[in-house]
Amino acid sequence: MSQLVTIIDYGSGNLHSAAKAFERAATESGLSSTIRVTSDTAEVRRADRIVLPGVGAFADCRRGLDAVPGMVETLEEVVRQKQRPFLGICVGMQLLASRGLEHTVTQGLGWIPGDVALIVPDDDSLKIPHMGWNTLHKQDEHALLDGIETGPEGLHAYFVHSYALIPERPEDVLALTEHGGPVTAMVARGNVAGTQFHPEKSQKLGLKLIANFLRWTP
């Protein structure tokens, strides 16, 4: 039976190409999946897996998510209570934090306790945003990273962000990257995971990670 994967649409950018990346990953790995971009909470309730994307500023994304009636409550229900596999991408991952500190202090979902703060590289010549391709330093084994080479000689992920999630519990950090100091690249706790980078823009690594997510049984 085909699994239903919902990519939550709350007005944060183009989700059509993200959906295409999920479709491609599903097809390439022989996983029967229906990928739906939706703002319909009933559809999210039926979903086997949930993806929360997000581009732009933290506060704008939070506002956008709150503006979809019942969506935050629905996510609490299906992700927190029903424990369905969840992936946050970029600001969609940052929203998992307790607070975002971009421009103003904004409450996050609080699923991964911590703050989203400006990256301050220890080398003045390094540019912000942290924009481009970087490698991952795995902090733990995880199904989402199966078959993905990490470390300095590993595959690259595409990042574009100025703020980063700093979890309170170090064990919530699944992978780090480096930009004048360690920067959180992935978080995971139970059925909740997030990538600061864009798997849907990360070519080889991205398609592998998406396929892993589609197979993941937390």
Place this chain on the structure above:
Amino acid sequence: MTLKTRIIPCLDVKDGRVVKGVKFLDLVDAGDPVEAAKAYDAAGADELCFLDITASHEDRGILFDVVTRTAEACFMPLTVGGGVRKVEDIRALLLAGADKVSINTAAVTNRGFVKEAAEKFGGQCVVVAIDAKQVSPGRWEIFTHGGRNATGLEAVAFAREVVSLGAGELLVTSMDRDGTKSGYDLGLTERIADAVSVPVIASGGVGDLDDLVAGVRDGHASAVLAASIFHFGTYTIQQAKEHMAAAGLAMRLD
């Protein structure tokens, strides 16, 4: 682990076809942009850039179609520019599948537009394209409309200003070098890259692979943009990456 230097092939698009102008004149048709984008995706390009070079004058609907079809086929970052003047233009391009939008003339004529765009969509997707010509030793000024119109604005001060307004990246093109194959204007690139906190893409004038190396090593650019050396098969993306890696630059080779 370190952030890698990006190689960005740029497809100048007119009427839905790839062209490459020599100093933005004498256009030569060089193929279908979606097919070219797929080829660059497969070849390991780090990003792609579409510049709709005649967008100021002509119907742009065809560009949205090109962007949509590219975004559906290529899982890599895509920047689109040309004729971006209003918030609605940016929204339409982002919704079509662009990841970043480059603003050129409108950033010159209406600085508030850069701020509005960055506030609305986030600085990470706002690239300001700076077209500059050297007017005297150590001084470069901004030109618009494909290099036809002088503005009298000094390039480094303009770069600082648009970054303070929220631009997340600068695409710096030397109008003196564009199409000449004589290398980037390293003085211009370096001055701007050193003056701003955001990444700078060097553009205009690449003739060989050493020019790409120089853009980063001497121009302090975070990314290098080129068109004809790739479009006409003079070098492959892989050759460029290997050459730059051999010169000691951090490149993504996977």
